[in-house]
């Protein structure tokens with residue numbers, strides 16, 4: 283059954299109203315930008331975590347006292363160096379958290395940011411998220427970056443070098459794809 287002329291004109295008024303509303307609220311795309319030249323690099327750095335002493339880097343903020351430390355949460359602000367030695371060149375920090383997420387084994391969900399404050403990648407960051415088990419070996423996803431590492435993606439491969447009750451040193455193999463900003467490389 284055809285609608286009456288009256289309801290049809292009301293429908294058109296409403297349609298025009300909503301189209302005008304949509305046009306008024308649409309977000310304008312102002313410009314496109316260049317990604318730059320894609321770079322793919324690998325480098326190795328070392329994560330230094332200290333548990334005891336005035337320079338400790340890690341604090342347990344939740345301790346549930348459950349099997350496999352399930353439910354525990356740690357916050358850490360550790361040191362990133364060129365080598366495994368405590369006196370090797372400082373590069374920045376690794377800041378993040380460890381969420382103990384398994385009731386059957388020691389497993390952590392670890393979001394972290396590599397914050398470069400010295401060296402070739404100064405003022406740049408890489409954001410990593412992934413899983414870490416008791417083996418200390420892991421492969422985690424690099425999900426983004428800033429500074430030199432803008433639009434980054436890749437993987438972080440880790441392996442424990444030394445572990446004691448006081449200190450942990452882990453080799454970080456960083457495989458990263460990023461887009462070199464022509465402007466940034468011109469001023470570097």
Ligand SMILES: *[C@@H]1O[C@H](CO)[C@@H](O)[C@H](O)[C@H]1NC(C)=O
Pocket residue numbers: 333334335336337338
């Ligand atoms: C960690 O460092 C703080 C500040 O220096 C200190 O108060 C605390 O006792 C240290 N913790 C451990 C476990 O050594």
Ligand SMILES: *[C@@H]1O[C@H](CO)[C@@H](O)[C@H](O)[C@H]1NC(C)=O
Pocket residue numbers: 342345346347
């Ligand atoms: C959590 O609490 C238990 C019981 O008090 C203690 O034995 C354990 O060392 C604590 N763990 C951490 C990481 O602080």
Ligand SMILES: *[C@@H]1O[C@H](CO)[C@@H](O)[C@H](O)[C@H]1NC(C)=O
Pocket residue numbers: 404405
């Ligand atoms: C890094 O950031 C600091 C503080 O903003 C600035 O003084 C320095 O020039 C920056 N270095 C580079 C290479 O961008």
